[in-house]
Amino acid sequence: MTARRIFGVETEYGITCAPPAGRGAGVSGAGISDAPPSSDGAAGAREGAEGARDGGAGPAGGPPAVVTADDAARYLFRKVVQWGRSSNVFLRNGARLYLDVGSHPEYATAECDDVRQLVANDRAGEAILDEMTEDANALLAEEGVPGTIHLFKNNVDSAGNSFGCHENYLVRRRRDFQAMGEALIPFFITRQILTGAGHIRARAGGGASYAFSQRADQMWDAMSSATTRSRPIINTRDEPHADADLYRRMHVIVGDSSVAETTTMLKVGMTDLLLGMLEDGVRVRDLALAEPMRAIREISHDMTATSPVELASGRRMSALQMQEEFLARVTAYLDSTGQTAELTDVQRRVLELWERGLRALREQDPTLVETELDWAIKGRLLDRYRSKHTLGLDDPRVARLSLAYHDISPQRGLATTLARRGLMARVTTDEEIADAVVNPPASTRARLRGEFVAAAQERRRDITVDWVHLKINDAAQRTVVLKDPFSPVDERVDALLAALRV
Ligand SMILES: Nc1ncnc2c1ncn2[C@@H]1O[C@H](COP(=O)(O)OP(=O)(O)OP(=O)(O)O)[C@@H](O)[C@H]1O
Numbered sequence: 001m002t003a004r005r006i007f008g009v010e011t012e013y014g015i016t017c018a019p020p021a022g023r024g025a026g027v028s029g030a031g032i033s034d035a036p037p038s039s040d041g042a043a044g045a046r047e048g049a050e051g052a053r054d055g056g057a058g059p060a061g062g063p064p065a066v067v068t069a070d071d072a073a074r075y076l077f078r079k080v081v082q083w084g085r086s087s088n089v090f091l092r093n094g095a096r097l098y099l100d101v102g103s104h105p106e107y108a109t110a111e112c113d114d115v116r117q118l119v120a121n122d123r124a125g126e127a128i129l130d131e132m133t134e135d136a137n138a139l140l141a142e143e144g145v146p147g148t149i150h151l152f153k154n155n156v157d158s159a160g161n162s163f164g165c166h167e168n169y170l171v172r173r174r175r176d177f178q179a180m181g182e183a184l185i186p187f188f189i190t191r192q193i194l195t196g197a198g199h200i201r202a203r204a205g206g207g208a209s210y211a212f213s214q215r216a217d218q219m220w221d222a223m224s225s226a227t228t229r230s231r232p233i234i235n236t237r238d239e240p241h242a243d244a245d246l247y248r249r250m251h252v253i254v255g256d257s258s259v260a261e262t263t264t265m266l267k268v269g270m271t272d273l274l275l276g277m278l279e280d281g282v283r284v285r286d287l288a289l290a291e292p293m294r295a296i297r298e299i300s301h302d303m304t305a306t307s308p309v310e311l312a313s314g315r316r317m318s319a320l321q322m323q324e325e326f327l328a329r330v331t332a333y334l335d336s337t338g339q340t341a342e343l344t345d346v347q348r349r350v351l352e353l354w355e356r357g358l359r360a361l362r363e364q365d366p367t368l369v370e371t372e373l374d375w376a377i378k379g380r381l382l383d384r385y386r387s388k389h390t391l392g393l394d395d396p397r398v399a400r401l402s403l404a405y406h407d408i409s410p411q412r413g414l415a416t417t418l419a420r421r422g423l424m425a426r427v428t429t430d431e432e433i434a435d436a437v438v439n440p441p442a443s444t445r446a447r448l449r450g451e452f453v454a455a456a457q458e459r460r461r462d463i464t465v466d467w468v469h470l471k472i473n474d475a476a477q478r479t480v481v482l483k484d485p486f487s488p489v490d491e492r493v494d495a496l497l498a499a500l501r502v
């Protein structure tokens, strides 16, 4: 077995309220059949928190929304606020749900220790937010407010404002955290050729081109302790949510939100395997980039993945060659340490998809991954639609179809239909997702939090919870601090639960 690791994914969602039919309704799911997406309603997905903090502009193009993104977010969270008296709550499945600055919902999965479990928990977040969206739309209808709220699992709106999908990995504390960064920065900059969500990018002189990543153009620094003023690849703010003597939390800011489960699986799974090798002391010094922030953009824009970028050593390598190096070193490390034979099924699937994704690029044959990697699934969808209707990539109908790929609604979005038709692969089952909506991961600290939240809800008791604290708000103010995210059992929590149930 590879070393056990805790990880969690935070996803910020784009939100918009589209005008009703007649004034341009939301994108329909029809795009994958023959009819064009019905209208331009959803094209103006509003900016997320980061855009708002940066003073980003409002949406460009698309009709004016009838309800602002701020108002839509308030409708979305109305029930949550009634229930939790806050728009920042922990749920009985161990996750955190909140409304950040800039009116945009964020779901942070509970701590997971297995990639498949993480994928189910990430999808559970979508299911929870979709249910909230349906409730909010019913509320709009009741109040006679025209419009439909859409939630998008993407990273950039039509005005170019960006919002994030952050990955968190528990790593053992070492003095050479910065040295790990030497290997991780070129890894994060090049993995977009596999895990990018696909992005229609307006060209300066007119027209558009397809790029790997929505997020690449938005990153400004390699490493930094701030995510608001600067936008780093790794956030070095030291907040481990665990015993600080033993651990750090690697907070990864770069990376597109993933729609396909297999893309989430690969993104987190490949990073976990590389981290295991680096934590074991293997160094990767020779792949540092000369100009990381320039390289991240160039690599995103080059769909061949074969144009060379300059390394700090003066050597020139393509993103494809660099990812081939990372994969070769991880595979050799797993072999030489006897871990290959003990990999889990999902870890084998990660290595296989990593290899096949690179082969697809080497052979320029996206059909090798066209049901598994977001950029390829979406690229195929857009290509077929464009050739059927003879449209340019810069046509607004193509932009709307592209946006519908990210709409989390099983009715209005495309993912559910694509999966049903065998055009998008799955990792989990619907049952696993339904389970993750109500139950926390059973193997981590999240289990304790989930039980505590559930017990408090049932007894209507007032509590305060965060990643490490469980507290009953009564005269005794009993608090338990959970410094070990690996541990799903704790006698102190048993006592706390007993106190809640009296
Ligand atoms: N010790 C840990 N190691 C790795 N991941 C963790 C650990 N504890 C919690 N996590 C995960 O980290 C994520 C934290 O999400 P949260 O949105 O609260 O992030 P934050 O960076 O602390 O806060 P913010 O987004 O407000 O800046 C969750 O997905 C959670 O499961």
Ligand SMILES: [Mg+2]
Pocket (backbone or CB within 6 Å): 010, 106, 108
């Ligand atoms: Mg967060």
